[in-house]
Amino acid sequence: MNAHGDCEYVVTGAKGQLGSEMCRILGQSCRGQGFAELDICDKQLVTGYLHRHKPRVVINCAAYTAVDQAEDFADQCQRVNAVAVGHLAEITAEIGATLIQVSTDYVFGNPPNPPHPFTEETPTSPVGVYAQTKLEGEQQAAKNPKHMVVRTCGLYGQSERPSSGNFVTTMIRLGRERDFVSVVNDQHCTPTSVKELARAIAFLADSSPAPGIYHVVNQGETTWFEMAKETFRIAKIDCEVKPITSDEFGAKAPRPPYSVLNADKYHALDGPRMSTWQDALTSYIRETLKIE
Numbered sequence: 001m002n003a004h005g006d007c008e009y010v011v012t013g014a015k016g017q018l019g020s021e022m023c024r025i026l027g028q029s030c031r032g033q034g035f036a037e038l039d040i041c042d043k044q045l046v047t048g049y050l051h052r053h054k055p056r057v058v059i060n061c062a063a064y065t066a067v068d069q070a071e072d073f074a075d076q077c078q079r080v081n082a083v084a085v086g087h088l089a090e091i092t093a094e095i096g097a098t099l100i101q102v103s104t105d106y107v108f109g110n111p112p113n114p115p116h117p118f119t120e121e122t123p124t125s126p127v128g129v130y131a132q133t134k135l136e137g138e139q140q141a142a143k144n145p146k147h148m149v150v151r152t153c154g155l156y157g158q159s160e161r162p163s164s165g166n167f168v169t170t171m172i173r174l175g176r177e178r179d180f181v182s183v184v185n186d187q188h189c190t191p192t193s194v195k196e197l198a199r200a201i202a203f204l205a206d207s208s209p210a211p212g213i214y215h216v217v218n219q220g221e222t223t224w225f226e227m228a229k230e231t232f233r234i235a236k237i238d239c240e241v242k243p244i245t246s247d248e249f250g251a252k253a254p255r256p257p258y259s260v261l262n263a264d265k266y267h268a269l270d271g272p273r274m275s276t277w278q279d280a281l282t283s284y285i286r287e288t289l290k291i292e
């Protein structure tokens, strides 16, 4: 922060899982703004704020992330995930800042045949309101020539909202309460540690590589069923995991059956390595949940 109040980074959605970790990593050089302070849908507010602080980079971690609820609140979801991103792109372009927009593996709704990890060039096929609005958000972000879209998957990390949980913390809670849990085994993806993702985004923000899309996920692939089994093994929880199908689980919004992302483009930049999903999960459980 300099004497004029200018700062290096502004992080929106700063109370969410990724936003709060971004602020922790960027420290003093960052202004983190939660929903209550900076509603990204309020264009006038965002314009005033960004023109006042003139950050070099805006990292948009704000999003409508309730995937199932989005099916019933499509307009609201579109306003946050797409329209507001267009405004952020315009405003950041006006002040010469880079916009980093965080997006999702859900932009790939149809599995390739045979299955192989999606690259940044693979044509998208979003299914469901959340996925469609996130893809629209990617397109809106590109209104700023200095933009990066970071696609990631299945985040788990700390959040400043005490009520919020992620897949890992939910499994640990359920595993301690129940004899068995039923978990979907037909969605193939790469759940990713927020801590590692935030480190990678900080690197991208700092090193300013070519604008465009970057896939940033942990390495390897798994299913939520396997992820739950590994979580219980690491956390030493004695709970059976039963595999079920997505149809049996019956979520309102569709989920991609295969959305593994190829992160070679990110790794070629020689930034912080993303570890395997197993190593990242082990670190998260040991460090964050204080389980040895």
Ligand SMILES: NC(=O)c1ccc[n+]([C@@H]2O[C@H](COP(=O)([O-])OP(=O)(O)OC[C@H]3O[C@@H](n4cnc5c(N)ncnc54)[C@H](OP(=O)(O)O)[C@@H]3O)[C@@H](O)[C@H]2O)c1
Binding pocket: 012, 013, 014, 015, 016, 017, 018, 019, 034, 035, 038, 039, 040, 041, 060, 061, 062, 063, 064, 065, 080, 102, 103, 104, 105, 134, 152, 153, 154, 155, 156, 159, 161
């Ligand atoms: N979570 C995942 O598994 C996952 C996977 C792939 C990609 N992503 C993407 O990664 C990014 C970060 O996700 P996350 O897991 O950190 O989500 P999160 O924990 O739900 O955080 C999103 C934050 O955005 C805030 N927000 C909602 N509407 C807003 C608005 N109009 N203005 C300002 N803030 C607003 C939310 O506030 P409230 O909580 O008060 O509503 C919340 O604090 C998102 O772009 C998401 O689409 C997430």
